[in-house]
Amino acid sequence: MRPIRIVAVFAASTLLAASNQASAQDDVLVLGDDVQFDADADFGFDDDLFGAAFDEDNSASKASWLDDFTIKITQQFSGQVNNHSVTIPSLFSFPREAELETNRLGANIRYQNAFAPGWLLQASGKIRSYWRDDYEYEAEGDKIDIEYRVNEFFLQRSFDQHSLKFGRQTVVWGETTGNSVLDIINTNEFRDFNIIDIEDARLNQWLLVWDYFGKDSNFSSFLNIYPEFNPPAVRGSPFFFEPAFNLTDYDRDSGLQFEAGTKWRKSFEGSDISFMAAYLYENQMRFEDPVSGIGDAIAQVNDFFLLGFSANRAVGKLLLNFDLAYSRDVQADSFSFPGTASLANPVNLKKDQIGTSFGFEYAISNEQSVSLGIQAQKLLDEDEGLLPGQALINDGVFGSWLVRYSNTLMNSDLVISSTLQGDLDANSLLALLGIDYTVNDNWTVSGQVISITSNETSPLIFFDEDVRLAATLTYSF
Amino acid sequence: MRRTILGKGLVCLAAALLLIPLQSLAQDLSAREIMEKLEDNRRATSNSALSRMQLSTCKFGVREGKITCAERPRVKSLESVGKGYGAGLRDTRSVAILLEPAAERGIGMLSFIYDDGARDNETWLYLSALGRVKRIASGSSDDETEPGSLFGSEFTTEDQDTGKLDEYEINLLEETVQAGREVWKIETIPNAERARKSRYSRTVLYVDKERFVELRIEMYDQYGKEIKRMLGSRVEQMNGIWVARSTTIMNLVTNRLSNMAFLEMHTGIEVPDEFLTQRTLTDAAFRETELEKLRAQIN
Numbered sequence: 001m002r003p004i005r006i007v008a009v010f011a012a013s014t015l016l017a018a019s020n021q022a023s024a025q026d027d028v029l030v031l032g033d034d035v036q037f038d039a040d041a042d043f044g045f046d047d048d049l050f051g052a053a054f055d056e057d058n059s060a061s062k063a064s065w066l067d068d069f070t071i072k073i074t075q076q077f078s079g080q081v082n083n084h085s086v087t088i089p090s091l092f093s094f095p096r097e098a099e100l101e102t103n104r105l106g107a108n109i110r111y112q113n114a115f116a117p118g119w120l121l122q123a124s125g126k127i128r129s130y131w132r133d134d135y136e137y138e139a140e141g142d143k144i145d146i147e148y149r150v151n152e153f154f155l156q157r158s159f160d161q162h163s164l165k166f167g168r169q170t171v172v173w174g175e176t177t178g179n180s181v182l183d184i185i186n187t188n189e190f191r192d193f194n195i196i197d198i199e200d201a202r203l204n205q206w207l208l209v210w211d212y213f214g215k216d217s218n219f220s221s222f223l224n225i226y227p228e229f230n231p232p233a234v235r236g237s238p239f240f241f242e243p244a245f246n247l248t249d250y251d252r253d254s255g256l257q258f259e260a261g262t263k264w265r266k267s268f269e270g271s272d273i274s275f276m277a278a279y280l281y282e283n284q285m286r287f288e289d290p291v292s293g294i295g296d297a298i299a300q301v302n303d304f305f306l307l308g309f310s311a312n313r314a315v316g317k318l319l320l321n322f323d324l325a326y327s328r329d330v331q332a333d334s335f336s337f338p339g340t341a342s343l344a345n346p347v348n349l350k351k352d353q354i355g356t357s358f359g360f361e362y363a364i365s366n367e368q369s370v371s372l373g374i375q376a377q378k379l380l381d382e383d384e385g386l387l388p389g390q391a392l393i394n395d396g397v398f399g400s401w402l403v404r405y406s407n408t409l410m411n412s413d414l415v416i417s418s419t420l421q422g423d424l425d426a427n428s429l430l431a432l433l434g435i436d437y438t439v440n441d442n443w444t445v446s447g448q449v450i451s452i453t454s455n456e457t458s459p460l461i462f463f464d465e466d467v468r469l470a471a472t473l474t475y476s477f
Numbered sequence: 478m479r480r481t482i483l484g485k486g487l488v489c490l491a492a493a494l495l496l497i498p499l500q501s502l503a504q505d506l507s508a509r510e511i512m513e514k515l516e517d518n519r520r521a522t523s524n525s526a527l528s529r530m531q532l533s534t535c536k537f538g539v540r541e542g543k544i545t546c547a548e549r550p551r552v553k554s555l556e557s558v559g560k561g562y563g564a565g566l567r568d569t570r571s572v573a574i575l576l577e578p579a580a581e582r583g584i585g586m587l588s589f590i591y592d593d594g595a596r597d598n599e600t601w602l603y604l605s606a607l608g609r610v611k612r613i614a615s616g617s618s619d620d621e622t623e624p625g626s627l628f629g630s631e632f633t634t635e636d637q638d639t640g641k642l643d644e645y646e647i648n649l650l651e652e653t654v655q656a657g658r659e660v661w662k663i664e665t666i667p668n669a670e671r672a673r674k675s676r677y678s679r680t681v682l683y684v685d686k687e688r689f690v691e692l693r694i695e696m697y698d699q700y701g702k703e704i705k706r707m708l709g710s711r712v713e714q715m716n717g718i719w720v721a722r723s724t725t726i727m728n729l730v731t732n733r734l735s736n737m738a739f740l741e742m743h744t745g746i747e748v749p750d751e752f753l754t755q756r757t758l759t760d761a762a763f764r765e766t767e768l769e770k771l772r773a774q775i776n
Contacts, residue, residue, distance in 0.1 A: 440549070
């Protein structure tokens with residue numbers, strides 16, 4: 001049975017269970033008139049669970065410097081479990097064996113402190129220790145490797161109608177969740193298939209952000225004088241392919257680089273709209289072979305202009321989202337599927353591009369929600385500048401779609417979610433099923449099943465029929 | 478305006494003087510007038526108010542006539558600031574920020590609740606992981622779905638709704654006793670327009686005749702089955718306003734309940750309009766500074 005079928009069956013079962021739950025809505029507990037809370041006895045609860053809330057000691061909470069910290073410790077295992085072979089038609093075939101890919105202990109630390117009126121310091125970072133059989137352990141020559149990274153680190157000053165933030169941070173544009181064509185300010189890193197959500201993959205950059213909060217509308221502007229780019233795939237990770245030449249960072253001696261942009265946002269009753277404009281660098285670098293054929297690959301970057309518009313509209317329980325982007329002078333060829341950008345080696349040709357992302361979010365009930373996002377882009381004058389017989393990878397309309405469903409069960413302790421993601425040409429499909437179980441306010445256990453199906457026209461062909469299982473234990477406090 | 482001891486004393490004195498005539502006047506009130514007074518009281522708890530609440534949710538069972546949590550409840554603590562707007566301050570804007578648990582600290586919700594039935598209430602949420610303010614569709618499009626939940630609890634935006642009385646048929650069913658208190662038993666039935674936006678086809682309220690506080694609310698679906706019951710207890714005067722400091726809503730379909738405990742409630746707080754905007758969700762420096770100013774008004 002193809003992996004996707006297994007996942008499809010599981011997804012169908014999940015939806016069936018959900019529909020069964022919905023059909024059971026008529027089974028109502030009949031409460032007698034005598035069932036009531038005693039006003040003098042803490043609601044009549046046998047164990048007085050909520051009554052403690054009114055205890056004097058409880059209401060007088062004592063502040064501690066530790067309150068400014070949120071710490072999350074995780075141990076994660078994941079691996080590819082399907083023994084199979086991948087065939088690249090008319091080229092080659094290689095075996096794909098089951099193996100553990102990640103075995104890592106990590107800590108995420110977040111600090112937020114409003115240390116003086118109008119001032120705030122916020123920082124977050126992570127530390128990872130890669131254990132035996134983790135791909136990073138093997139890439140280090142079978143040695144335990146430890147990695148540190150600062151994510152957020154910014155100082156904020158708010159006064160009157162203004163707010164200034166300087167430091168490492170992210171800027172998120174666009175209304176469509178997961179695959180907005182406007183969510184391109186931040187660089188991102190998809191190291192492996194445990195991260196397929198853009199929200200988890202964004203990297204922070206050094207930015208100055210100025211927000212102006214007007215009476216009826218807001219402006220938010222940013223300046224980045226040290227644009228960063230998507231990091232190359234980590235050696236040993238599923239996305240890593242041995243390059244012909246060593247991939248190096250961009251040579252910044254060739255001039256001043258900066259990025260800048262501004263967004264105007266206004267809220268109406270039932271709707272929010274934004275207009276934005278920016279001068280940016282594409283997050284993905286393009287690598288050229290060294291001129292002499294010896295040495296390191298030459299990293300090239302590309303600057304472009306972006307004009308955008310986004311809007312949402314609430315209609316009852318339905319939220320409609322819409323984003324529109326016009327990009328001037330972007331690289332003509334790059335893979336659009338998240339996680340595959342590091343594989344790209346586009347031709348050096350600049351084009352204008354128009355793109356849209358749109359979708360909806362619908363809360364089926366307090367427990368269940370479903371969302372759909374479609375991203376579609378098209379290069380303008382796409383044939384112009386091409387050699388005879390040459391064609392772009394991104395020919396015509398290209399893009400991706402994303403469907404998410406989540407069902408919260410057991411008093412919100414159990415969350416079952418599924419994500420389906422594919423490209424518009426139906427060349428690849430990535431299916432994820434996740435289960436998150438909250439043991440208590442501190443402990444969480446989660447599991448994932450990820451399946452990939454692809455044909456030879458998608459870069460995901462290298463992962464065709466892969467099935468990955470992942471388990472994570474988290475302690476947060 | 479900062480509440481002074483003198484101000485509090487005057488309010489208490491006025492309440493004491495009004496107590497006896499109020500009860501006798503109350504006998505002559507129509508069902509609509511009772512509902513208006515009830516709603517005025519509700520709004521007073523969120524008008525120019527700073528509150529600290531604890532929200533607890535669990536699966537429940539009934540044992541020997543008493544409600545019992547069948548599992549360890551999930552507890553969230555939050556701080557809320559609200560203010561009345563519009564004609565007669567009948568619209569409410571409020572911000573609620575989660576303080577605990579640690580993993581959810583800083584999640585904020587901004588709500589605009591409109592008195593006019595033609596206007597859908599509005600809600601925005603800020604999740605730091607999402608990195609932006611997100612509008613939440615809070616209306617209900619059909620009878621099979623439930624309106625937006627308050628931080629995953631059984632309290633929904635509809636349960637916290639005020640106003641829109643013109644869209645209901647309101648009937649006084651009887652005068653009875655609930656939890657040892659004399660109450661009016663009142664039913665409200667939405668008109669066709671409101672019914673399309675509501676989960677409930679009929680609601681029965683037990684309103685304390687002296688304090689104008691709901692001690693019990695029964696909510697019925699389109700088949701006439703009671704699907705939710707809300708019980709108010711620990712009715713106390715907080716800053717001159719009668720409040721059920723503990724409100725528990727039981728979902729009789731899912732056997733899940735949520736309890737909202739008002740740990741602190743301070744009214745008469747001068748809340749700047751700028752605080753009840755999306756800025757409070759995203760600008761933590763602004764939010765903490767303004768919250769400190771609001772807390773300083775209490776002391």
